[in-house]
Amino acid sequence: MTGSFEALAEAVCATCGAQCCYGAHPPLSPGRIAILRERGVPHTAFECNGYTRIHSDQDGLCIMCIDGRCRIHAFKPETCVAGPFTFEVADNRLRLFLKHESICPLVPYLKADERVYETQFQNAAQILADLVRSLPSRELDVINAIPEPETDLVAEIPLDPGGDCIP
Ligand code: SF4
Numbered sequence: 244m245t246g247s248f249e250a251l252a253e254a255v256c257a258t259c260g261a262q263c264c265y266g267a268h269p270p271l272s273p274g275r276i277a278i279l280r281e282r283g284v285p286h287t288a289f290e291c292n293g294y295t296r297i298h299s300d301q302d303g304l305c306i307m308c309i310d311g312r313c314r315i316h317a318f319k320p321e322t323c324v325a326g327p328f329t330f331e332v333a334d335n336r337l338r339l340f341l342k343h344e345s346i347c348p349l350v351p352y353l354k355a356d357e358r359v360y361e362t363q364f365q366n367a368a369q370i371l372a373d374l375v376r377s378l379p380s381r382e383l384d385v386i387n388a389i390p391e392p393e394t395d396l397v398a399e400i401p402l403d404p405g406g407d408c409i410p
């Protein structure tokens with residue numbers, strides 16, 4: 244399967260059952276919250292539990308997941324856009340991880356296409372750096388403490404003292 248990352252993700256994610264939307268609790272930058280509010284997402288869709296995130300239902304499924312699809316796909320949270328890459332910040336570095344194939348069926352397709360992998364890696368690095376810049380340090384500390392099992396470290400990107408990402 245070759246082509247754009249978007250086409251690849253659309254095809255593979257449709258068969259996955261939205262595995263990554265269970266227990267996701269995706270954080271949101273203030274800018275992303277504003278966009279979602281402008282597009283009619285009610286404030287009750289958000290909660291603050293150490294950081295601002297989207298509510299989940301009683302099974303842990305993000306409430307924006309309807310029939311296995313994201314109903315805010317075009318404006319979804321930064322960490323959802325970055326998938327299957329995820330992140331932490333340590334020692335003033337943005338550390339990027341790639342999920343294991345066992346938890347994301349998209350990963351083997353990504354690994355098989357160097358161009359598509361690189362495109363999504365750059366997308367993820369940029370949007371996660373922007374997210375990190377936008378979050379108060381107390382929220383970032385809470386997000387950093389969330390374990391990310393079944394992932395591999397794939398890159399470390401220095402952040403300047405002001406939080407800006409150095410390409
Ligand atoms: S777990 Fe992977 S394949 Fe499944 S919906 Fe999420 S990104 Fe797509």
Ligand code: SF4
Pocket residue numbers: 263264265267268269297305306307308309312313314315316319320323
């Ligand atoms: S915002 Fe969309 S992609 Fe992200 S966890 Fe919720 S349903 Fe899944």
